[in-house]
Amino acid sequence: MMENQDNILHEVTQSDYKYGFYTDIETEVIEKGLNEQVVRTIWEKKGEPDFMLEFRLNAYRKWLKMEMPDWAYLKIPPIDFQAISYYAAPRKKPKYESLDEVDPELLDTFNKLGIPLEEQKHLSGVAVDAVIDSVSVKTTFKETLAEKGIIFCSFSEALKDHPDLVKKYISMAVPVGDNYFAALNSAVFSDGSFCYIPKGVRCPMELSTYFRINAANTGQFERTLIVADEDSYVSYLEGCTAPMRDENQLHAAVVEIIAMDRAEVKYSTVQNWYPGDKEGRGGIFNFVTKRGICRGESSKISWTQVETGSAITWKYPSCILLGNNSVGEFYSVALTNHHQQADTGTKMIHIGKNSRSTIVSKGISAGVSDNSYRGLVKIMPGAANCRNFSQCDSLLMGDKCGAHTFPYIEVGNSSSIVEHEATTSKIGEDQIFYCNQRGISTEDAIGMIVNGYAREVLNKLPMEFAVEAQKLLAISLEGSVG
C-alpha cells in the first residue's frame, strides 16, 4: 500500500519547471575569474563613487581569508570561483528612460514571467524593479513614488543619485566580512534595488524586485537595501527565476533592512530559482544573507518566505532587535523535492528590552530531498522581558526524503520567555482517500493538503503573491506524494 502511495506521489511530482526558458539577448560578460582587477573592473563599469572601491576591495580581501562554511546540513559540491564570470549585463543601454527603448526581447521575457513592465498594464499597483543577470533594466512607478519622497531605484542609480544615503546605511545590518558569501557579494555585487521610505510615510503600493538569471556561466550577486525611516511603512516583494541548465549557477545575494523608530517593513519572497532536474543535474546554488536590524524603538521587521526553488538553499533571514519593544517575525515555507537540499531558518537576536519575536517554519520534503530548519533565538543579558515563540513543523512525503530541525536557544536573563514547538508528520493516506472519496483527484488532494499545512504562512503574503505561491507549491510537488 505504501509502495502504491509512493508511486502516486512520484507521478504527481514529476512536473516541469515552467520558467526554464532562455532569452537570446546580447549580453556583455566579463572574463571568468576573480581577482582585485575584476573587482576594480566592476567598479569602473558601474561608474561608482570612490568609497565603493574601498568597500569592494576591503570585502574582497576579507573574503580571500575566509573559508566556505561547512556547518550546514548540505552536501555542497566544490565550487570553482575562478570558473564564474562576475558580471553579465544586457549589452544594450543599461537603463531605460522609457519603455520604448527597452529591448523587446527583454520586455517579452518579463511578460512571459508574468511581470509586465508597462505601468498601465499593471493590475494592482505594484512597483517593480526588474533585474536581469547583473543589471536593473527598469523600475516602474518611480515618479508616483517620488511624489511622496520615496526613493525606489536600482542600486546603481542610488549610488549615483543618493551616494550619502547608501554610504550611511550599507553594511549596517550585514557587515562586509559577516560571512563567506556576504563578503563575496560585497566585493562583486553588480546591482539590485534600493529603497528609502522617509519619515512618517506609508508606502502606498507594494514594492517589488524581480530577479532573473539569464546568461550562462555567470553568477548573480545582487544587493537590496531597504531603509524605513521613523514612523514609516513598506511592504516589499521579491521574486526570482532562472533558465534550466545542466550546470549549476551561483546566486549569492545580500538583503539588508534598516527600520528606525516605529517603522515597519514587511519583506516577502517567493523563491523559485531553477531547482535542477529530477536526477539532480543543474539548478541554482542559492547562498543568501538576509538580515534586518530594528534600530528604532517599537520598530518591526517581518520576513515571509516561500522557498520552492534552487538545488541548494542556504538562507537565514534574521532580525537584530536592537530597539526596545521591537518586533521580529519569520514565516517560512520551504519545499524540497527530487534532489534539492535546503538548510534554512532564521536568527532572532534580542538586544532591546521587551522585544518580541515569532518564528513559524513549515518544511515540506519529497523525493530524495533533505530539508533542514536551523534557527537561533538569542536573548542578551540586558534584554529584559523578551518573548519568543517558535514553531517548526515538518511534513514528509514518501520514505526517501529527510527533515531535520536544528534549534539553538540562548537566553541570557530570567525575565524572558522562550517557547519552542515542533512537529513532524507524513501526508496521511487517510487524508488523501477522504478527498478522493469526495471526487477530488490525488494530485489535487496533495496540493490542497500541503497548502492547508502551509496556510498560516501563506496568509502572511500579500494577496496576489499568496495565490501564486499556492499554485507554486502544488506544481512543485507534482509527481511526489507518499
Add this chain to the structure above:
Amino acid sequence: MCVSVEGKEILNGINLEIKAGEVHAIMGPNGSGKSTLANVLAGKDGYEITAGEVTYMGEDLLVQAPEDRARKGIFLSFQYPVEIPGVPMVSFLKTAVNEHRKFRGDKPLSAGEFLKLMREKKKLVELDTELTNRSVNEGFSGGEKKKNEIFQMALLEPKLSILDETDSGLDIDALKIVAHGVNALKSPETSTIVVTHYQRLLDYIVPDRVHVLYKGRIVRSAGKELALELEEKGYDWIKKDNANQP
C-alpha cells in the same frame, strides 16, 4: 466477492444486490468485515480483491479510481471522518462539488452560488453555520463530524450512499437529526447501505432488507424484522449457528 488484507481473508463470499430506491442494512458483531465492505466499495487502497466482482450501474466498479466512483455517485459517510488542518471546510466542499459538476459536464458553481447551496443544505442537518469556516473536521465534536458527513452527502447528491456506523458517537437528538437528513435525501433513484451495530438507527432509517455479516460472510438476510430479532437476542445465536465456519 472475496477480499484480503495483507494475505488475511476478511470478506469471503458476499452476494448482495441493491436496487434503486432501496435501503439495505448491514449488521454484525465487531470484526465481521462491515467497514471493509464499505471501504472496498468506495475504493480505499490496501485491500486485495481475491475473487468476485462488483457491478455498479452496469459497470465494473472495482477497476475504477476512488475519485471516479465518487463522481459517479458513490458516497461513503466515514466512521472516522478525517481531519485536514488548514483546509477550510468551505473550500474543500466547493472543490468537491465542482469536481462532481465537471464530471457531469456542468459549469462550476461560482462562490456566490455555492454559498447559497450550502446554506440550503445546512438546514437539513442543522449544522452550525460557523463549522464550515473551520478546517475540515478539525475541532469538530463527534456528533458534528457525523452531521458534517451527512451535510456533504446532501451537497453531493449521491446515487449510492454507504453510511459506515454513522450512529456511533451520536446522542439521541443528533441521531434523529442525522436520520432525518438521510431520509430527506432518499428518492426512488437513490440507494443506501447502512452499516451499523445497533437496531436503534434503523428505527429512524427503515431498511428494506437487513443482512447479518459474520466472519466475512452474509449469514442471514431478511426484512426489517431481522434487526429487531438481533436486538432482542444479540449476536450470540448467529455466532452459534455459524460456529462451524472457518
